[in-house]
Amino acid sequence: LRWTAGVVEWHWRILLPLSGLLELAGFLLFFYTVSGHRAGTTEVRRTRETWMLLVIASIFGFLASLVLNAGESLHIGWAGNEPAFPHVFDQQLIALETWCFLVIAIGGFNARWLPVFLDLEAPNGRLLLGALGLAWAAIVVQFCGATILSAWLIDSSGKPISDADAARYPVKERFPSAYASTSQLPSGA
Numbered sequence: 001l002r003w004t005a006g007v008v009e010w011h012w013r014i015l016l017p018l019s020g021l022l023e024l025a026g027f028l029l030f031f032y033t034v035s036g037h038r039a040g041t042t043e044v045r046r047t048r049e050t051w052m053l054l055v056i057a058s059i060f061g062f063l064a065s066l067v068l069n070a071g072e073s074l075h076i077g078w079a080g081n082e083p084a085f086p087h088v089f090d091q092q093l094i095a096l097e098t099w100c101f102l103v104i105a106i107g108g109f110n111a112r113w114l115p116v117f118l119d120l121e122a123p124n125g126r127l128l129l130g131a132l133g134l135a136w137a138a139i140v141v142q143f144c145g146a147t148i149l150s151a152w153l154i155d156s157s158g159k160p161i162s163d164a165d166a167a168r169y170p171v172k173e174r175f176p177s178a179y180a181s182t183s184q185l186p187s188g189a
Contacts, residue, residue: 012083020073024066031059050125054108057132061100068093092143099135099154107131131157 048056072085072093085093111123138153 013077016083017070017074017077020066020070024070027063027066031063049112050123050128051108051112054104054111054128054132057136058101058105058108061096061104061136065093065097065101068096092139095142095150096139099157100139104132104135 072089076083076085084090107128111128114120115122134153134157138150138157141153142150
C-alpha cells in the first residue's frame with residue numbers, strides 16, 4: 001500500500017495512513033502472539049540476561065518507529081501536500097529504526113551467540129546496557145533538534161564496547177597462525 005501511495009499516488013490520502021496503521025496492527029498482532037508464550041512448568045525460570053534486555057529494548061524501538069510512522073502517515077494524509085515524509089523527520093525516523101531497533105537487536109543476539117560460536121568471553125553486560133542508554137539518549141536528543149550532540153552520543157555508544165573488546169581479544173593472540181612470519185610458511189607459499 002505504501003508503495004502504491006508513494007509512487008503511483010493513487011488515493012494516497014487514504015492508502016498512506018492505512019499502510020502505517022496496518023504495519024502497526026501487524027506488529028501488535030505479532031507482539032500479542034509472542035507475549036502469550038511462557039516457559040513450560042518443567043523449565044526453571046531464568047533471570048533476564050543482558051542480551052535478552054537488549055532484544056526486548058529493540059522490540060520497543062521498533063514499536064516506537066511504527067507508532068511515529070503511523071502518526072506521521074495520518075498527519076500527511078490529513079494535511080500534507082504530497083505522500084512523502086518531511087526530510088528531517090524521515091532522517092530522524094531512519095535513525096530511530098537503525099540505532100534503537102536494528103543495531104540493538106543485532107547487538108543483543110551477538111552478545112548471546114558470538115561467545116558460543118567463536119569461543120569468546122561473554123561481553124560486559126554493564127557496557128552493553130550503557131551503550132543501549134547512550135543510543136536511546138542520542139535518538140531522543142536528535143528528535144529535540146540537537147543533531148551534533150546526537151551524533152556524538154551515537155559515536156560514544158559504540159566506543160566502550162569496541163575498546164573493551166580490542167583490549168580483551170588481541171588479534172595476534174586469538175589467531176596466531178594468521179600472523180606467522182614468512183619463514184614459518186611452507187616453501188610453496
